[in-house]
Amino acid sequence: MSEQDKPLENIEALYADAANWHVNTGGETIHAKRMPGRFRRLKWMAAASWLAYLLAPYLRWNGTQAILFDVPHRQFHLFALTIWPQDVWLLSLVLIFFAITLFAVTAVAGRVWCGYFCFQTVWADIFTWIEDRMEGDPIQRRKLDAAPWDIRKLRLKLTKHALWLAIAVVTGVTFAGYFSDIYQLWHDYLTLQVPLIGWVVMAAFIFGTYVFAGLMREQVCFWLCPYARIQSVMVDRNSVIPT
Numbered sequence: 235m236s237e238q239d240k241p242l243e244n245i246e247a248l249y250a251d252a253a254n255w256h257v258n259t260g261g262e263t264i265h266a267k268r269m270p271g272r273f274r275r276l277k278w279m280a281a282a283s284w285l286a287y288l289l290a291p292y293l294r295w296n297g298t299q300a301i302l303f304d305v306p307h308r309q310f311h312l313f314a315l316t317i318w319p320q321d322v323w324l325l326s327l328v329l330i331f332f333a334i335t336l337f338a339v340t341a342v343a344g345r346v347w348c349g350y351f352c353f354q355t356v357w358a359d360i361f362t363w364i365e366d367r368m369e370g371d372p373i374q375r376r377k378l379d380a381a382p383w384d385i386r387k388l389r390l391k392l393t394k395h396a397l398w399l400a401i402a403v404v405t406g407v408t409f410a411g412y413f414s415d416i417y418q419l420w421h422d423y424l425t426l427q428v429p430l431i432g433w434v435v436m437a438a439f440i441f442g443t444y445v446f447a448g449l450m451r452e453q454v455c456f457w458l459c460p461y462a463r464i465q466s467v468m469v470d471r472n473s474v475i476p477t
C-alpha cells in the first residue's frame with residue numbers, strides 16, 4: 235500500500251484533539267502582523283492587477299465607453315467588439331475556461347487565488363494596511379482597542395472608518411460604471427440625480443465592502459464563501475499547502 239493510500243492512523247485521537255482546538259468563529263478580531271519580504275511584494279503586485287477593475291470603465295473607444303454592459307440595449311461593448319444576447323455562449327465559454335483554470339491552479343499550487351488575487355483578500359489587505367498606518371502594529375492596535383475612549387482614539391477610529399467608507403464608495407461607483415457611462419454616473423452621484431437603482435447598488439457595495447473587508451475579513455472565508463467549501467476536493471498530498 236502506498237503512503238498516499240495508507241489510512242490515517244489514530245483517527246479517533248486526531249478527532250479528540252481537534253475538539254480541543256481553539257477556533258475563532260468571529261468573536262475575536264485577528265490583528266495579523268504584516269511581514270515584509272518576497273511574498274509580501276508578490277502580494278502587492280497581484281493586488282495591483284485589480285487596478286484594471288478600477289480603471290477600465292474610464293477607457294474610451296471611438297468616443298464611447300470601451301467596456302460597457304449596456305443592459306437596456308442588450309449589448310456588451312468590449313472595445314471594437316459588440317456581444318449580443320445570442321453570443322452569450324461565448325461569455326459562458328470564457329467563464330468555464332476561468333473556472334477550470336482556477337481549479338487546476340488550486341490542485342497544483344494550492345490557494346493561490348485566495349492568497350493573492352481574491353477581491354476579498356485584496357480589499358481586506360488594503361483595509362488592514364490603512365488600519366496599520368492609522369493605529370500602529372498589532373500590539374498597538376490591541377492596546378488602542380482596550381483603551382478608554384479619548385480624543386486621540388476617536389480621531390484615529392473616525393479617520394480609519396472614513397477611509398474605509400471612501401474605498402467602499404469608489405468600489406461601488408466603479409461597479410455601477412460597468413453598466414452606465416461612468417463620467418455621467420459620477421456627475422449624477424455628486425449632484426444626487428442618480429436613479430433609485432444607482433442608490434441601491436451603491437448601498438449594497440458600501441455595506442458589502444465595509445462589512446466584509448473591514449469588519450469580517452477572514453470570517454468571510456470561514457462563513458460565507460462557497461469556494462472555501464469545495465477547495466478540499468481540489469487538493470491532494472502533492473498540492474502546495476503552506477501551514
Ligand code: SF4
Pocket residue numbers: 347348349352353354355454455456459460461462
Ligand atoms: S475562501 Fe473565498 S473569500 Fe476567502 S480568499 Fe478564498 S475565494 Fe476569497
